[in-house]
Amino acid sequence: MNQSAPPPQHSRLQPIAAEKLAFVASDTNEAQAALKDLSSRYGNVSAEEADVIVALGGDGLMLQTLHTHMGSGKPIYGMNRGSVGFLMNEYQNNDLVERLAKADITTIRPLEMTATDEEGEEHKALAINEVSLLRQTSQAARLKISVDDRVRLEELVCDGCLVATPAGSTAYNLSAHGPILPISAQLLALTPISAFRPRRWRGALLPNWAKVDIEILNPHKRPVSASADHTEIRRVKHVSVSESAVSEGIIMFDSDHGWDERILTEMFRY
Template identity: 60%
Template sequence: MPSDIAFIASDAPEAQRAKRKLERRYGSTEPDRASVVVALGGDGLMLQTLHRFLSEDKAIYGMNRGSVGFLMNAYREEDLLERLEAAERTEIHPLRMRAISHAGEAHEALAFNDVYLLRRTFQAAKLRISIDGVVRLNELICDGILVATPAGSTAYNLSAHGPILPINSQLLALTPISAFRPRRWRGAILPHNAKVKIDILEPGKRPVNTVADHSEFRDISIVEVEQDMSLRVTMLFDRGHSLAERVLAEQFLY
């Protein structure tokens, strides 16, 4: 049963109050010495926590003190040690994004949910889509496009009418955002090892930004995305409420 627990919380008053209560009840370890990190907040805090501890061998257990909390467990003060001991483990791997700006600057970032591109002005973006070095779509006129992991397929990807991917599937979703031409193109389901390249056509006239989770870069001309299987983080979920179960259940909501 874990005893070296670190509690971290978002800035929300509710999350800060929960952190103080749990630390009084269970004690607290500094994050760099803990084997389990309990994150108190919403999905935004969870993504920040996953990035923060990616290079460290720690399990992350979230409790919802935010709004949606899809990546979080239900908040409850009692029985925390027992819940951690019985928790189901899920390993997830981030996307690695490489981007070149219109001015020639190189950027790199990781994303556990998704990488997406969005137009910056009133003019639609024009994009060319290549998969593993093969051009699959010469010109997509749209508001943007995104690449989502299974963990991120129920987030922005779902709102853009992309497919929900089973959490243990070795797949990625490539989903257009408000596609204008070709109007009937709904996107693609790709193998997890696919290398996606997106060329922004007319980047000076039709500027585009790209976002990897919470890292944003402006005026981009090229974006490359692939999943980095050498990196992983372990998330803990209450038994019967695993991330795989949540993703499955999401497909039956109406």
């Protein structure tokens, strides 16, 4: 196993200057009204000029904003103006600069997906939450799974499987009965989706420097798609997944309700 692990995800308690703000918003009326209000209160500069980018919407917008500004060094602070808000802070229009100065900062590393389709073309994409494989027809997928070039499952018959980061462990991974991971854990979750054979296999926890290779068996008869967050590749025959050693995004949470606390709360939810 490769022991040259990338730096771990981590949180920092470090105040930042938030004098220049850039606002982005989803298309909902609620988010657009918040954009107009906050822009009039605090100004609205370009993302290139901003100290902090403030995303107004739901988790989908937050993921999109993190992808757009991946590697820019710009921290993203989300406020919930959407239907799902696990990645978002509570919306308040007062004292925003003060909240940003006190916020916890978390650096996250995405997954790198390389998917090879049936024509032999390679497609690369980053995933902050997860890389997921799903059957495209009524027939179950048949997958061979290797970790660090060693075959661990000769055949998994299933609806699909996914590799999730700690950030994504409370998203699709949790719906597929995968484990919730603390944000600072140097782990990835490999989780089956409706496994038929071996029926009792519930997945695996892997070190975050592991490389996962998934070969689609009989891809012509049992086609499979691969998705890295919102980027989907159809009719793949091989998918490789590993944590990026170079790309990173920066996300901010209110200090009284940081990401670690959110995940711990989710672990004890029943």
